[in-house]
Amino acid sequence: MQNQSQQSVPVSVSDSHADSSRTEMLRAEICSSSELSFLMEAHDGLSAAIAESAGFKGLRASGLSIASSLGYRDANEASWSQLVDVVERIVDSTTLPVLVDGDGGFGNFNNARLLACKLRQRGAAGIALEDSCFPKTNSLIGERHPLVDIDEFSGCLRAVKDTVGQDLVLVARIESLIAGHGMDDAISRAHSYADAGADAILIHSRKSTADEIFSFVHAWQNRLPVVIVPTKYYQTPASAYRKSQVSTVIWANHAMRAAIAAMRRVCHRIFTEETTASIEPNIATLDEVFELLRYDELARAEARYLRLS
Ligand code: SPV
Ligand code: MG
Numbered sequence: 001m002q003n004q005s006q007q008s009v010p011v012s013v014s015d016s017h018a019d020s021s022r023t024e025m026l027r028a029e030i031c032s033s034s035e036l037s038f039l040m041e042a043h044d045g046l047s048a049a050i051a052e053s054a055g056f057k058g059l060r061a062s063g064l065s066i067a068s069s070l071g072y073r074d075a076n077e078a079s080w081s082q083l084v085d086v087v088e089r090i091v092d093s094t095t096l097p098v099l100v101d102g103d104g105g106f107g108n109f110n111n112a113r114l115l116a117c118k119l120r121q122r123g124a125a126g127i128a129l130e131d132s133c134f135p136k137t138n139s140l141i142g143e144r145h146p147l148v149d150i151d152e153f154s155g156c157l158r159a160v161k162d163t164v165g166q167d168l169v170l171v172a173r174i175e176s177l178i179a180g181h182g183m184d185d186a187i188s189r190a191h192s193y194a195d196a197g198a199d200a201i202l203i204h205s206r207k208s209t210a211d212e213i214f215s216f217v218h219a220w221q222n223r224l225p226v227v228i229v230p231t232k233y234y235q236t237p238a239s240a241y242r243k244s245q246v247s248t249v250i251w252a253n254h255a256m257r258a259a260i261a262a263m264r265r266v267c268h269r270i271f272t273e274e275t276t277a278s279i280e281p282n283i284a285t286l287d288e289v290f291e292l293l294r295y296d297e298l299a300r301a302e303a304r305y306l307r308l309s
Contacts, residue, residue, distance in 0.1 A: 018120045018167055019091075026097035026125035026169045029058050030200050030248050031225050036241055037248040040255070043069045044086060045093030047255045049292050052094040059094065061087050061124070063101040064138055065256035076135035080106040080115050088122040097125035099171065099250075104132045104148065109159035116160045116168055126169030128202055128227075129157065131176075131189065140206050140231060145179040150189050154196040161197035171227055172198035177205045177212055187219050194224050200247065202227040210236040217244045 029037040040056040042048035043065035064074040066086050072078045087100050100119050105112025116127050131153040133146040157172055172193035176186035190201045201224050203216045210233040217226055225247030269279050
């Protein structure tokens with residue numbers, strides 16, 4: 001865990017602007033490291049701080065989790081400006097690089113490049129854009145997953161690259177296997193997106209084994225680094241990804257799902273028992289809350305700046 005007391009800027013007012021050092025950290029994780037990297041889902045400042053204190057080196061601002069925490073469905077019900085606001089809280093709450101789930105870009109190339117600009121302003125380190133039509137449906141539910149035409153989506157990636165250059169890591173996410181278009185379509189999209197300037201390819205699958213992921217990786221031959229989201233094929237061990245030279249694993253929704261399970265349990269018990277006595281040992285202490293949110297820094301600042309007569 002990093003030494004938070006050495007940070008000079010309080011979390012709640014840290015400066016939000018393009019942060020090239022975080023971009024380079026993310027680029028190192030996804031594009032240059034020979035080690036398997038892991039990005040942990042965050043959907044607000046608190047989940048971001050918890051992921052950092054657990055030891056993760058990078059975060060993924062995840063669309064499903066952010067939507068869920070706002071009470072929306074992962075179907076572009078939350079607007080791009082709501083996403084940007086949540087990302088700002090995530091960025092300000094940690095020192096980690098944040099790869100933002102930009103869905104399909106909230107429209108065409110013009111909406112996507114505007115989103116990328118705004119994310120850069122708020123301190124994001126990267127954006128993942130997927131070739132699903134607007135409004136999207138979460139990849140893990142339903143059967144209808146229309147894809148954007150390959151040339152149109154390549155143009156969208158080019159527009160984003162031309163706009164933000166190296167300031168954001170650009171991850172192109174391919175939904176061919178989700179949509180049932182097959183491996184050849186996935187591979188030809190990957191080449192087209194690489195030609196358009198993507199820094200990495202995210203290949204998504206909803207199968208319960210990683211077989212089609214490994215088929216993709218084998219056919220792709222690492223022309224660009226490969227990012228995966230093993231939500232459904234969670235039984236596959238990390239060693240298998242290391243062996244097949246996957247670059248990065250995203251744990252996409254697990255903090256949000258953990259929060260749902262824990263909050264449900266606690267609400268149920270408080271409601272039925274009409275006391276919090278029995279659940280106290282099972283929830284975070286207030287001291288943990290104060291430590292995570294760095295109340296110590298505020299106390300030091302008060303001692304320094306608050307001159308009470
Ligand atoms: C998300 O969590 O928002 C993702 C991954 O993009 S998935 O839900 O599998 O589409
Ligand atoms: Mg998503």
